[in-house]
Amino acid sequence: MATLTLSRARTIIRKTLEAGRERDLQPLAVVVLDAGGHVVAFERSDGASAGRFAIAHGKAYGAVMMGLPGSDLQARAAANPAFMGALNGAFGGAIVPVPGGILVRDARGRLLGAVGVTGDTSDNDAQAGQAGIEAARLVAEI
Template sequence: MNISLKKARIIIRKALEAGAAAEMKPLSVVVVDAGGHVIAFERSDGASPGRFDVALGKAYGCVMLGMTGSAQRDRAEAQAYFVGAMNGLFGGRFVPVPGGVLVRGKDGAVIGAVGVTGDSSENDAVAALAGIDAAGFVGEA
């Protein structure tokens, strides 16, 4: 099972709608496949242009390590050397904080990840989960 472009667009639209409904700051949302490749990205009006890299870093870390953003944060707090080493291996391409959410198919396999940035990391994760749920997938934050 893969995340189609149609489903990625649903994830993004619903995540942005959830953020707006909760009066979050302008969000940016990226959806990646199981290899960390971008399927789709969108940035709300007013979101800073650097948010693409932050959103991608959140999602990329999830798929590369098979860990949620919150699990990466917890691991960084307990074993900073591990996260530092892993980020070095991946060229500094991941951001180990909430807002990176694994996407699982109905069989439980990881099929990609969503990265949301713009508000608090915890709110970013809430918006990501709303989008993932709306697309019919299971999110793990």
């Protein structure tokens, strides 16, 4: 499988935070996970609330574990709340099924990992993350 290097993860985070400032979003926090769901890098903007790591992580972790972006997980949770509750039991409560959990692929479609963005509305989080991923010349599935 292709790799999500620390250098690429840094670019994604910086460009996502930059996109948030350009759009006047609330202070964001951004995590980058590899394809195995392990943290490569994380940054929390000054002014973002204390618990942002867990939320960013939960968005990205759900995406990479299920192979589905946050928007799809949110739709599944709405259609079948008990299923999402049970999934979270199986994964120790670590999944946050809302937009802002974004799959990251290379140009050939290979899964590199996932990005989790939190701080503003879920949709704004997702769009800032997409901008960050594309600035790193990678493909975002939001």
